[in-house]
Amino acid sequence: MPVGLHEMAHALELENMIENEEYQFFPTQVQQRWKQLAPYYIESIKRGETDFFREYAATNVREFFAVAVEYFFENSAEFQRQHLELYEVLVSLLNQNPLRLAA
């Protein structure tokens, strides 16, 4: 049973693509960097080099995003420590930093 955050991440990504008032909520440059990092991480998970994310994250780029959002909120400190650039990209994409909220 997937967690709600995971499903909300899928919804957010779709919302970003639908042309309405929230269209392109994600800053374009940051989204470009995400699109570069995601396939790299997927390959890394498939090769067993990255064990931070569960294997399901390597299904495709959409699932990688949804799983990364889960870990971003549920395991923020370890995420930041192990995958700093990816963490910071998510801070920019989502316009929030869970570690700041906790402070």
Ligand SMILES: [Zn+2]
């Ligand atoms: Zn999913």
